Amino acid sequence: MDTEQRxxxxxxxxxxxxxxxxxxxxxxxxxxxxFVTSVAIADALNLNAIVVKKDLAAVASAPGVPxxxxxxxxxxDDIEEFLGYNNTTDAVLVGAGNLGSALxxxxxxxxxxLNIAAAFDADERLFGKVVSGxxxxxxxxxxxxxxxxxxxxxxxxxxxxxxxxxxxxMVRAGIKAIWNFAxxxxxxxxxxxxxxxxxxxxxxxxxxxxxxxTEKNGDA
Amino acid sequence: MDTEQRxxxxxxxxxxxxxxxxxxxxxxxxxxxxFVTSVAIADALNLNAIVVKKDLAAVASAPGVPxxxxxxxxxxDDIEEFLGYNNTTDAVLVGAGNLGSALxxxxxxxxxxLNIAAAFDADERLFGKVVSGxxxxxxxxxxxxxxxxxxxxxxxxxxxxxxxxxxxxMVRAGIKAIWNFAxxxxxxxxxxxxxxxxxxxxxxxxxxxxxxxTEKNGDA
Numbered sequence: 001m002d003t004e005q006r007x008x009x010x011x012x013x014x015x016x017x018x019x020x021x022x023x024x025x026x027x028x029x030x031x032x033x034x035f036v037t038s039v040a041i042a043d044a045l046n047l048n049a050i051v052v053k054k055d056l057a058a059v060a061s062a063p064g065v066p067x068x069x070x071x072x073x074x075x076x077d078d079i080e081e082f083l084g085y086n087n088t089t090d091a092v093l094v095g096a097g098n099l100g101s102a103l104x105x106x107x108x109x110x111x112x113x114l115n116i117a118a119a120f121d122a123d124e125r126l127f128g129k130v131v132s133g134x135x136x137x138x139x140x141x142x143x144x145x146x147x148x149x150x151x152x153x154x155x156x157x158x159x160x161x162x163x164x165x166x167x168x169x170m171v172r173a174g175i176k177a178i179w180n181f182a183x184x185x186x187x188x189x190x191x192x193x194x195x196x197x198x199x200x201x202x203x204x205x206x207x208x209x210x211x212x213x214t215e216k217n218g219d220a
Numbered sequence: 221m222d223t224e225q226r227x228x229x230x231x232x233x234x235x236x237x238x239x240x241x242x243x244x245x246x247x248x249x250x251x252x253x254x255f256v257t258s259v260a261i262a263d264a265l266n267l268n269a270i271v272v273k274k275d276l277a278a279v280a281s282a283p284g285v286p287x288x289x290x291x292x293x294x295x296x297d298d299i300e301e302f303l304g305y306n307n308t309t310d311a312v313l314v315g316a317g318n319l320g321s322a323l324x325x326x327x328x329x330x331x332x333x334l335n336i337a338a339a340f341d342a343d344e345r346l347f348g349k350v351v352s353g354x355x356x357x358x359x360x361x362x363x364x365x366x367x368x369x370x371x372x373x374x375x376x377x378x379x380x381x382x383x384x385x386x387x388x389x390m391v392r393a394g395i396k397a398i399w400n401f402a403x404x405x406x407x408x409x410x411x412x413x414x415x416x417x418x419x420x421x422x423x424x425x426x427x428x429x430x431x432x433x434t435e436k437n438g439d440a
Contacts, residue, residue, distance in 0.1 A: 016428050020420040024405055045405070083424050084431070098322035105318045108380075108403045112420050113427075152430060160328075177430035179422070183328045185244055185265070191437070193429035195422055200240040200332050202399065202415055204303050208236050209413035210372060210397035211304070217411070 015055045019079050020112070021045055022055070026076045037069035083112070090117040092146055092175075094166045095157035096126050096136045099181055103157060105132040116155070118145060122162075139169075146173040153177045160184035235275045239299055240332070241265055242275070246296045257289035303332070310337040310371050312395075314386045315378035316346050316356045319401055323377060325352040336375070338365060342382075359389075366393040373397045380404035 025044055030036045038056050042049040056070065057063070059082045064070045080086055093100055096119050103109075104119055119131065120139045129136045137145070146154075154175040156166050163182035170178055177193040180186055188194045245264055250256045258276050262269040276290065277283070279302045284290045300306055313320055316339050323329075324339055339351065340359045349356045357365070366374075374395040376386050383402035390398055397413040400406055408414045 011428075013425055013428075016424050017421050020418065020424050021405065024403070024420075028405070084427055089427070098318065098325045102318035102322045106419070108420060109423075112423050114423060152434070153426070176433050177426050179426055183244070185241065185248070191433055193426060193433055195426040195429070197417075197419075197422055198240065199326070199417075200244075200328060201237050202417055203329075203332050203334060204236050204240050205233055206373070206397050206399055206413060206415040207304055207309070208231075208233075209415070213396050213411055213413055214372070 011058055015058065018045075018047070018052075018055055019059070019083055022052075023076065023079045023083070023085075026072055026079070030072050033072050035065075035069045036072050036075065038064065040069070085111065085113040088113050088115050089153060090115050090149065090151050091153035091155055091179075092117060092142070092151050093119045093155040093157060094121070094139060094142065094170070095159075095162075095182070096121040096123075096129070096131060097157065100155075100157035101131045103155060103181075104134055114153070117149065117151060122158075139166075142169060143173040146170075146175065151175065153179065156180045156182050156186075158182055231278050235278065238265075238267070238272075238275055239279070239303055242272075243296065243299045243303070243305075246292055246299070250292050253292050255285075255289045256292050256295065258284065260289070305331065305333040308333050308335050309373060310335050310369065311373035311375055311399075312337060312362070312366055312371050313339045313375040313377060314341070314359060314362065314390070315376060315382075315402070316341040316343075316349070316351060317377065320375075320377035321351045323375060323401075324354055334373070337369065337371060342378075359386075362389060363393040366390075366395065371395065373399065376400045376402050376406075378402055 022041060025041060026036065029044060038053040039049045042052040056075065059078050060070060060075055061078050062074060091114055093103060093116050100119060104116055109116065116134065118137060119134050120137050120142050122139045126136045127138050152175060154170040156163055156178060158166050160183045163180060163184035164186055167178060167186045167188060171189060171192055178188060179195050179197065181197045183198065183200060186194060242261060245261060249264060258273040259269045262272040276295065279298050280290060280295060281298050282294060311334055313323060313336050320339060324336055329336065336354065338357060339354050340357050340362050342359045344358065346356045347358050372395060374390040376383055376398060378386050380403045383400065383404035384406055387398060387406045387408060391409060391412055398408060399415050399417065401417045403418065403420065406414060
Protein backbone atom coordinates (compact mmCIF):
# COMPACT_ATOMS: atom_id res chain seq x y z
CA MET A 1 0.00 0.00 0.00
CA ASP A 2 1.53 3.34 -0.98
CA THR A 3 1.09 6.63 0.89
CA GLU A 4 -1.49 7.88 -1.56
CA GLN A 5 -3.76 4.91 -0.92
CA ARG A 6 -3.35 5.32 2.80
CA UNK A 7 -4.40 8.99 2.54
CA UNK A 8 -7.41 8.06 0.46
CA UNK A 9 -8.72 5.54 2.93
CA UNK A 10 -8.59 8.22 5.62
CA UNK A 11 -10.81 10.65 3.71
CA UNK A 12 -13.90 11.45 5.78
CA UNK A 13 -16.99 9.46 4.96
CA UNK A 14 -18.88 12.65 4.10
CA UNK A 15 -16.28 13.44 1.42
CA UNK A 16 -16.61 9.93 0.01
CA UNK A 17 -20.37 10.36 -0.17
CA UNK A 18 -19.93 13.49 -2.28
CA UNK A 19 -17.54 11.92 -4.82
CA UNK A 20 -20.23 10.10 -6.85
CA UNK A 21 -22.19 13.38 -7.03
CA UNK A 22 -19.14 15.24 -8.41
CA UNK A 23 -18.60 12.45 -10.89
CA UNK A 24 -22.21 12.51 -12.10
CA UNK A 25 -21.95 16.25 -12.61
CA UNK A 26 -18.70 15.92 -14.59
CA UNK A 27 -20.25 13.18 -16.71
CA UNK A 28 -23.53 15.07 -17.32
CA UNK A 29 -23.64 18.83 -16.89
CA UNK A 30 -19.94 19.55 -17.49
CA UNK A 31 -19.27 16.78 -20.01
CA UNK A 32 -18.90 19.33 -22.84
CA UNK A 33 -16.63 21.70 -20.87
CA UNK A 34 -12.84 21.52 -20.95
CA PHE A 35 -12.35 23.03 -17.48
CA VAL A 36 -14.41 23.32 -14.34
CA THR A 37 -13.85 25.24 -11.09
CA SER A 38 -14.69 24.00 -7.62
CA VAL A 39 -16.99 27.03 -7.29
CA ALA A 40 -19.01 25.97 -10.35
CA ILE A 41 -19.32 22.45 -8.93
CA ALA A 42 -20.30 23.81 -5.51
CA ASP A 43 -22.96 26.04 -7.10
CA ALA A 44 -24.45 23.22 -9.14
CA LEU A 45 -24.74 20.97 -6.07
CA ASN A 46 -25.66 23.67 -3.54
CA LEU A 47 -22.55 22.92 -1.51
CA ASN A 48 -20.01 25.13 0.24
CA ALA A 49 -17.17 25.98 -2.19
CA ILE A 50 -14.49 25.42 0.47
CA VAL A 51 -15.79 21.91 1.15
CA VAL A 52 -15.72 21.09 -2.57
CA LYS A 53 -12.23 22.57 -2.95
CA LYS A 54 -10.92 20.35 -0.12
CA ASP A 55 -12.63 17.25 -1.50
CA LEU A 56 -11.19 17.75 -4.97
CA ALA A 57 -7.70 18.52 -3.64
CA ALA A 58 -7.75 15.12 -1.91
CA VAL A 59 -8.33 13.15 -5.11
CA ALA A 60 -7.07 15.32 -7.99
CA SER A 61 -3.82 14.16 -9.58
CA ALA A 62 -2.99 17.75 -10.60
CA PRO A 63 -3.84 20.91 -8.64
CA GLY A 64 -6.54 23.25 -9.94
CA VAL A 65 -5.24 26.24 -11.88
CA PRO A 66 -6.36 29.61 -10.44
CA UNK A 67 -9.20 31.16 -12.50
CA UNK A 68 -9.25 28.11 -14.79
CA UNK A 69 -9.95 25.18 -12.51
CA UNK A 70 -9.51 21.50 -13.22
CA UNK A 71 -9.46 19.65 -16.52
CA UNK A 72 -12.87 17.95 -16.60
CA UNK A 73 -11.46 14.81 -18.19
CA UNK A 74 -8.58 14.42 -15.75
CA UNK A 75 -10.74 15.14 -12.73
CA UNK A 76 -13.30 12.58 -13.93
CA ASP A 77 -10.56 9.98 -14.32
CA ASP A 78 -9.18 10.81 -10.86
CA ILE A 79 -12.55 10.40 -9.14
CA GLU A 80 -13.29 7.17 -11.04
CA GLU A 81 -9.89 5.88 -9.97
CA PHE A 82 -10.50 6.93 -6.36
CA LEU A 83 -13.90 5.22 -6.28
CA GLY A 84 -12.49 2.06 -7.87
CA TYR A 85 -14.85 2.32 -10.85
CA ASN A 86 -12.10 1.20 -13.22
CA ASN A 87 -11.82 -2.25 -11.67
CA THR A 88 -14.96 -4.33 -11.71
CA THR A 89 -15.74 -5.96 -8.38
CA ASP A 90 -18.01 -8.98 -8.22
CA ALA A 91 -20.86 -9.18 -5.73
CA VAL A 92 -23.50 -11.78 -4.90
CA LEU A 93 -27.11 -11.13 -4.00
CA VAL A 94 -29.43 -13.18 -1.80
CA GLY A 95 -33.17 -12.64 -2.15
CA ALA A 96 -34.50 -12.51 -5.70
CA GLY A 97 -37.91 -10.96 -4.99
CA ASN A 98 -39.00 -7.58 -6.31
CA LEU A 99 -36.23 -5.58 -4.69
CA GLY A 100 -33.55 -8.15 -5.57
CA SER A 101 -34.79 -8.19 -9.16
CA ALA A 102 -34.75 -4.39 -9.23
CA LEU A 103 -31.11 -4.40 -8.17
CA UNK A 104 -30.23 -7.13 -10.68
CA UNK A 105 -31.80 -4.99 -13.41
CA UNK A 106 -30.35 -1.69 -12.18
CA UNK A 107 -28.23 -0.27 -14.97
CA UNK A 108 -26.20 2.05 -12.75
CA UNK A 109 -23.95 -0.54 -11.07
CA UNK A 110 -21.86 -1.24 -14.16
CA UNK A 111 -20.82 2.44 -14.18
CA UNK A 112 -19.74 2.06 -10.55
CA UNK A 113 -17.53 -0.96 -11.17
CA LEU A 114 -19.95 -3.38 -9.49
CA ASN A 115 -21.05 -6.62 -11.13
CA ILE A 116 -23.65 -8.84 -9.47
CA ALA A 117 -22.10 -12.15 -10.46
CA ALA A 118 -24.79 -14.43 -9.02
CA ALA A 119 -28.19 -14.25 -7.30
CA PHE A 120 -29.64 -16.74 -4.84
CA ASP A 121 -32.99 -17.47 -3.27
CA ALA A 122 -34.48 -20.06 -0.92
CA ASP A 123 -37.74 -20.27 -2.89
CA GLU A 124 -37.45 -23.21 -5.28
CA ARG A 125 -40.09 -21.70 -7.58
CA LEU A 126 -37.46 -19.08 -8.49
CA PHE A 127 -34.63 -21.55 -9.22
CA GLY A 128 -33.55 -21.32 -12.82
CA LYS A 129 -35.52 -18.12 -13.44
CA VAL A 130 -33.40 -15.58 -15.33
CA VAL A 131 -33.45 -11.92 -14.27
CA SER A 132 -31.44 -9.49 -16.41
CA GLY A 133 -29.35 -12.35 -17.71
CA UNK A 134 -28.64 -13.80 -14.24
CA UNK A 135 -30.02 -17.24 -13.34
CA UNK A 136 -31.41 -17.51 -9.79
CA UNK A 137 -29.55 -20.23 -7.87
CA UNK A 138 -30.57 -22.22 -4.78
CA UNK A 139 -29.16 -20.68 -1.61
CA UNK A 140 -27.61 -24.10 -0.72
CA UNK A 141 -25.00 -23.40 -3.38
CA UNK A 142 -24.08 -20.02 -1.92
CA UNK A 143 -21.18 -20.86 0.38
CA UNK A 144 -19.41 -23.11 -2.07
CA UNK A 145 -19.70 -20.73 -5.02
CA UNK A 146 -18.71 -17.62 -3.07
CA UNK A 147 -15.64 -19.32 -1.61
CA UNK A 148 -14.63 -20.68 -4.99
CA UNK A 149 -14.98 -17.29 -6.72
CA UNK A 150 -13.52 -15.42 -3.69
CA UNK A 151 -16.34 -12.88 -3.77
CA UNK A 152 -16.12 -10.16 -1.10
CA UNK A 153 -19.36 -8.18 -1.45
CA UNK A 154 -22.78 -9.55 -0.50
CA UNK A 155 -26.16 -7.86 -1.03
CA UNK A 156 -29.10 -8.85 1.20
CA UNK A 157 -32.60 -8.37 -0.19
CA UNK A 158 -34.55 -10.96 1.82
CA UNK A 159 -37.39 -10.20 4.27
CA UNK A 160 -36.23 -8.78 7.61
CA UNK A 161 -36.87 -12.00 9.53
CA UNK A 162 -34.34 -13.94 7.41
CA UNK A 163 -31.69 -11.24 7.13
CA UNK A 164 -29.46 -12.22 10.08
CA UNK A 165 -29.34 -15.85 8.87
CA UNK A 166 -28.30 -14.72 5.41
CA UNK A 167 -25.77 -12.33 6.95
CA UNK A 168 -24.24 -15.19 9.00
CA UNK A 169 -24.09 -17.36 5.87
CA MET A 170 -22.27 -14.57 4.03
CA VAL A 171 -19.73 -14.15 6.83
CA ARG A 172 -19.09 -17.92 6.86
CA ALA A 173 -18.51 -17.83 3.11
CA GLY A 174 -15.84 -15.12 3.48
CA ILE A 175 -17.85 -12.05 2.45
CA LYS A 176 -16.15 -8.92 3.83
CA ALA A 177 -18.66 -6.19 2.91
CA ILE A 178 -22.41 -6.55 3.35
CA TRP A 179 -24.94 -4.23 1.78
CA ASN A 180 -28.18 -4.79 3.66
CA PHE A 181 -31.51 -3.75 2.13
CA ALA A 182 -33.62 -5.77 4.59
CA UNK A 183 -35.39 -3.85 7.37
CA UNK A 184 -33.47 -5.55 10.17
CA UNK A 185 -30.68 -4.72 12.59
CA UNK A 186 -27.77 -7.00 11.70
CA UNK A 187 -24.74 -8.02 13.72
CA UNK A 188 -21.44 -8.67 11.96
CA UNK A 189 -18.06 -9.65 13.43
CA UNK A 190 -15.08 -7.28 13.42
CA UNK A 191 -13.43 -7.15 10.04
CA UNK A 192 -16.70 -7.22 8.09
CA UNK A 193 -18.14 -3.93 6.78
CA UNK A 194 -21.89 -3.39 6.93
CA UNK A 195 -23.92 -0.73 5.11
CA UNK A 196 -27.62 -0.55 5.85
CA UNK A 197 -29.88 0.81 3.14
CA UNK A 198 -32.70 1.55 5.51
CA UNK A 199 -35.72 3.12 3.86
CA UNK A 200 -37.38 3.95 7.18
CA UNK A 201 -34.37 6.12 8.04
CA UNK A 202 -34.57 8.09 4.80
CA UNK A 203 -38.29 8.43 5.20
CA UNK A 204 -37.84 9.83 8.72
CA UNK A 205 -35.51 12.54 7.40
CA UNK A 206 -37.82 13.41 4.51
CA UNK A 207 -40.91 13.51 6.75
CA UNK A 208 -39.13 15.82 9.16
CA UNK A 209 -38.19 18.17 6.30
CA UNK A 210 -41.79 18.10 5.09
CA UNK A 211 -43.01 18.94 8.60
CA UNK A 212 -40.67 21.94 8.73
CA UNK A 213 -41.91 23.15 5.32
CA THR A 214 -45.59 22.81 6.16
CA GLU A 215 -45.08 24.48 9.56
CA LYS A 216 -43.28 27.37 7.87
CA ASN A 217 -46.11 27.78 5.38
CA GLY A 218 -48.54 27.77 8.29
CA ASP A 219 -50.56 24.93 6.78
CA ALA A 220 -49.64 22.32 9.38
CA MET B 221 -47.51 24.80 16.46
CA ASP B 222 -46.64 24.32 20.12
CA THR B 223 -43.17 24.59 21.64
CA GLU B 224 -42.72 20.85 21.73
CA GLN B 225 -43.25 20.54 17.98
CA ARG B 226 -40.86 23.39 17.37
CA UNK B 227 -38.19 21.67 19.43
CA UNK B 228 -38.72 18.43 17.57
CA UNK B 229 -38.25 19.97 14.15
CA UNK B 230 -34.91 21.37 15.37
CA UNK B 231 -33.51 17.96 16.30
CA UNK B 232 -30.33 17.28 14.33
CA UNK B 233 -30.71 15.16 11.25
CA UNK B 234 -28.35 12.52 12.68
CA UNK B 235 -30.67 12.09 15.68
CA UNK B 236 -33.64 11.71 13.38
CA UNK B 237 -31.79 9.03 11.43
CA UNK B 238 -31.28 7.03 14.64
CA UNK B 239 -34.93 7.14 15.75
CA UNK B 240 -36.15 4.37 13.41
CA UNK B 241 -33.26 2.20 14.65
CA UNK B 242 -34.28 2.71 18.29
CA UNK B 243 -37.86 1.94 17.38
CA UNK B 244 -36.96 -1.29 15.58
CA UNK B 245 -34.97 -2.40 18.63
CA UNK B 246 -37.87 -1.63 20.99
CA UNK B 247 -40.25 -3.50 18.71
CA UNK B 248 -37.94 -6.52 18.28
CA UNK B 249 -35.19 -7.18 20.81
CA UNK B 250 -36.76 -5.39 23.79
CA UNK B 251 -40.41 -6.13 22.97
CA UNK B 252 -40.68 -8.51 25.93
CA UNK B 253 -38.96 -6.19 28.43
CA UNK B 254 -40.81 -3.73 30.63
CA PHE B 255 -37.93 -1.27 30.95
CA VAL B 256 -34.87 -0.41 28.92
CA THR B 257 -31.88 1.84 29.63
CA SER B 258 -30.15 4.10 27.14
CA VAL B 259 -26.96 2.12 27.84
CA ALA B 260 -28.62 -1.15 26.77
CA ILE B 261 -29.87 0.50 23.58
CA ALA B 262 -26.45 2.02 22.91
CA ASP B 263 -24.79 -1.40 23.40
CA ALA B 264 -27.21 -3.16 21.07
CA LEU B 265 -26.63 -0.60 18.31
CA ASN B 266 -22.92 -0.01 18.90
CA LEU B 267 -23.54 3.65 19.63
CA ASN B 268 -22.17 6.03 22.23
CA ALA B 269 -24.39 5.94 25.36
CA ILE B 270 -24.33 9.73 25.75
CA VAL B 271 -25.58 10.20 22.20
CA VAL B 272 -28.44 7.76 22.81
CA LYS B 273 -29.29 9.41 26.13
CA LYS B 274 -29.57 12.83 24.45
CA ASP B 275 -31.65 11.44 21.58
CA LEU B 276 -34.12 9.75 23.92
CA ALA B 277 -34.38 12.81 26.19
CA ALA B 278 -35.45 14.83 23.15
CA VAL B 279 -38.46 12.62 22.37
CA ALA B 280 -39.42 10.85 25.61
CA SER B 281 -42.61 12.09 27.27
CA ALA B 282 -41.29 11.04 30.71
CA PRO B 283 -37.65 11.17 31.86
CA GLY B 284 -35.73 7.93 32.28
CA VAL B 285 -35.59 6.65 35.88
CA PRO B 286 -32.01 6.15 37.20
CA UNK B 287 -31.02 2.45 37.23
CA UNK B 288 -34.37 1.50 35.69
CA UNK B 289 -34.55 3.38 32.43
CA UNK B 290 -37.57 4.02 30.24
CA UNK B 291 -40.81 2.11 29.96
CA UNK B 292 -40.42 0.22 26.66
CA UNK B 293 -44.06 0.73 25.74
CA UNK B 294 -44.11 4.47 26.46
CA UNK B 295 -40.80 5.08 24.71
CA UNK B 296 -42.03 3.17 21.68
CA ASP B 297 -45.19 5.27 21.58
CA ASP B 298 -43.14 8.46 21.95
CA ILE B 299 -40.83 7.62 19.06
CA GLU B 300 -43.74 6.54 16.86
CA GLU B 301 -45.44 9.83 17.67
CA PHE B 302 -42.26 11.78 16.93
CA LEU B 303 -41.80 10.04 13.59
CA GLY B 304 -45.44 10.56 12.68
CA TYR B 305 -46.05 6.82 12.33
CA ASN B 306 -49.47 7.16 13.95
CA ASN B 307 -50.86 9.31 11.15
CA THR B 308 -50.83 7.72 7.73
CA THR B 309 -49.47 10.03 5.05
CA ASP B 310 -50.31 9.40 1.41
CA ALA B 311 -47.63 9.41 -1.26
CA VAL B 312 -47.61 8.93 -5.01
CA LEU B 313 -45.03 7.07 -7.05
CA VAL B 314 -43.96 7.66 -10.66
CA GLY B 315 -42.17 4.83 -12.47
CA ALA B 316 -43.68 1.37 -12.08
CA GLY B 317 -40.72 -0.69 -13.29
CA ASN B 318 -38.85 -3.16 -11.10
CA LEU B 319 -37.80 -0.67 -8.45
CA GLY B 320 -41.20 1.05 -8.39
CA SER B 321 -42.89 -2.35 -8.06
CA ALA B 322 -40.50 -3.29 -5.26
CA LEU B 323 -41.46 -0.16 -3.33
CA UNK B 324 -45.17 -0.75 -3.99
CA UNK B 325 -44.77 -4.26 -2.57
CA UNK B 326 -42.53 -3.21 0.33
CA UNK B 327 -44.25 -4.21 3.54
CA UNK B 328 -42.30 -1.83 5.75
CA UNK B 329 -43.95 1.45 4.74
CA UNK B 330 -47.26 0.75 6.50
CA UNK B 331 -45.35 0.51 9.81
CA UNK B 332 -43.84 3.92 9.07
CA UNK B 333 -47.16 5.64 8.43
CA LEU B 334 -46.61 5.87 4.67
CA ASN B 335 -49.20 4.75 2.16
CA ILE B 336 -48.46 4.81 -1.56
CA ALA B 337 -51.90 5.89 -2.69
CA ALA B 338 -51.29 5.73 -6.44
CA ALA B 339 -48.61 4.74 -8.94
CA PHE B 340 -48.05 6.17 -12.40
CA ASP B 341 -46.06 5.32 -15.48
CA ALA B 342 -45.64 6.67 -19.00
CA ASP B 343 -45.52 3.19 -20.57
CA GLU B 344 -49.03 2.34 -21.77
CA ARG B 345 -48.26 -1.39 -21.57
CA LEU B 346 -48.33 -0.98 -17.77
CA PHE B 347 -51.64 0.93 -17.59
CA GLY B 348 -54.20 -1.03 -15.63
CA LYS B 349 -51.64 -3.51 -14.34
CA VAL B 350 -52.11 -4.13 -10.61
CA VAL B 351 -49.06 -4.28 -8.31
CA SER B 352 -49.71 -5.10 -4.64
CA GLY B 353 -53.29 -3.99 -5.02
CA UNK B 354 -52.42 -0.69 -6.74
CA UNK B 355 -53.46 -0.10 -10.34
CA UNK B 356 -50.82 1.63 -12.50
CA UNK B 357 -52.24 4.88 -13.92
CA UNK B 358 -51.16 6.92 -16.96
CA UNK B 359 -48.84 9.76 -15.98
CA UNK B 360 -51.20 12.22 -17.77
CA UNK B 361 -53.55 11.84 -14.83
CA UNK B 362 -50.87 12.67 -12.27
CA UNK B 363 -51.29 16.43 -11.80
CA UNK B 364 -55.05 16.33 -11.57
CA UNK B 365 -55.20 13.45 -9.10
CA UNK B 366 -52.41 14.74 -6.85
CA UNK B 367 -53.99 18.21 -6.64
CA UNK B 368 -57.42 16.74 -5.93
CA UNK B 369 -56.13 14.45 -3.16
CA UNK B 370 -53.70 17.13 -1.86
CA UNK B 371 -50.83 14.64 -1.74
CA UNK B 372 -47.53 16.06 -0.48
CA UNK B 373 -44.99 13.23 -0.94
CA UNK B 374 -43.78 12.02 -4.34
CA UNK B 375 -41.51 9.05 -5.03
CA UNK B 376 -39.46 9.00 -8.26
CA UNK B 377 -38.45 5.59 -9.64
CA UNK B 378 -38.02 6.41 -13.33
CA UNK B 379 -34.76 6.14 -15.31
CA UNK B 380 -32.29 8.97 -14.62
CA UNK B 381 -32.92 10.71 -17.95
CA UNK B 382 -36.60 11.30 -17.11
CA UNK B 383 -36.21 12.15 -13.44
CA UNK B 384 -36.03 15.97 -13.71
CA UNK B 385 -39.17 16.05 -15.87
CA UNK B 386 -41.04 13.95 -13.32
CA UNK B 387 -39.67 16.13 -10.52
CA UNK B 388 -40.95 19.30 -12.28
CA UNK B 389 -44.35 17.65 -12.78
CA MET B 390 -44.48 16.83 -9.06
CA VAL B 391 -43.62 20.40 -8.07
CA ARG B 392 -46.33 21.75 -10.41
CA ALA B 393 -48.85 19.40 -8.81
CA GLY B 394 -48.05 20.74 -5.33
CA ILE B 395 -45.79 17.95 -4.03
CA LYS B 396 -43.67 19.30 -1.14
CA ALA B 397 -41.33 16.35 -0.43
CA ILE B 398 -39.63 14.33 -3.16
CA TRP B 399 -37.96 10.97 -2.53
CA ASN B 400 -35.72 10.38 -5.52
CA PHE B 401 -34.51 6.86 -6.35
CA ALA B 402 -33.36 7.76 -9.88
CA UNK B 403 -29.62 8.15 -10.46
CA UNK B 404 -29.86 11.83 -11.38
CA UNK B 405 -29.07 15.19 -9.82
CA UNK B 406 -32.41 16.98 -9.40
CA UNK B 407 -33.16 20.65 -8.92
CA UNK B 408 -36.14 21.68 -6.79
CA UNK B 409 -37.38 25.16 -5.86
CA UNK B 410 -37.18 26.52 -2.31
CA UNK B 411 -39.91 25.11 -0.12
CA UNK B 412 -39.69 21.61 -1.59
CA UNK B 413 -37.72 18.94 0.31
CA UNK B 414 -35.60 16.49 -1.67
CA UNK B 415 -34.10 13.21 -0.42
CA UNK B 416 -31.87 11.31 -2.81
CA UNK B 417 -31.65 7.56 -2.36
CA UNK B 418 -28.45 7.28 -4.30
CA UNK B 419 -27.10 3.74 -4.52
CA UNK B 420 -23.76 4.87 -5.97
CA UNK B 421 -23.18 6.94 -2.81
CA UNK B 422 -23.82 3.98 -0.51
CA UNK B 423 -21.68 1.78 -2.68
CA UNK B 424 -18.81 4.29 -2.49
CA UNK B 425 -18.91 4.19 1.32
CA UNK B 426 -19.09 0.38 1.42
CA UNK B 427 -16.27 -0.01 -1.12
CA UNK B 428 -14.07 2.31 0.89
CA UNK B 429 -14.73 0.29 4.07
CA UNK B 430 -13.91 -2.90 2.19
CA UNK B 431 -10.69 -1.34 0.93
CA UNK B 432 -9.68 -0.47 4.49
CA UNK B 433 -10.44 -4.02 5.67
CA THR B 434 -8.50 -5.73 2.90
CA GLU B 435 -5.56 -3.34 3.35
CA LYS B 436 -5.53 -4.09 7.07
CA ASN B 437 -5.51 -7.82 6.40
CA GLY B 438 -2.65 -7.30 3.99
CA ASP B 439 -4.51 -9.04 1.18
CA ALA B 440 -5.02 -5.95 -1.00
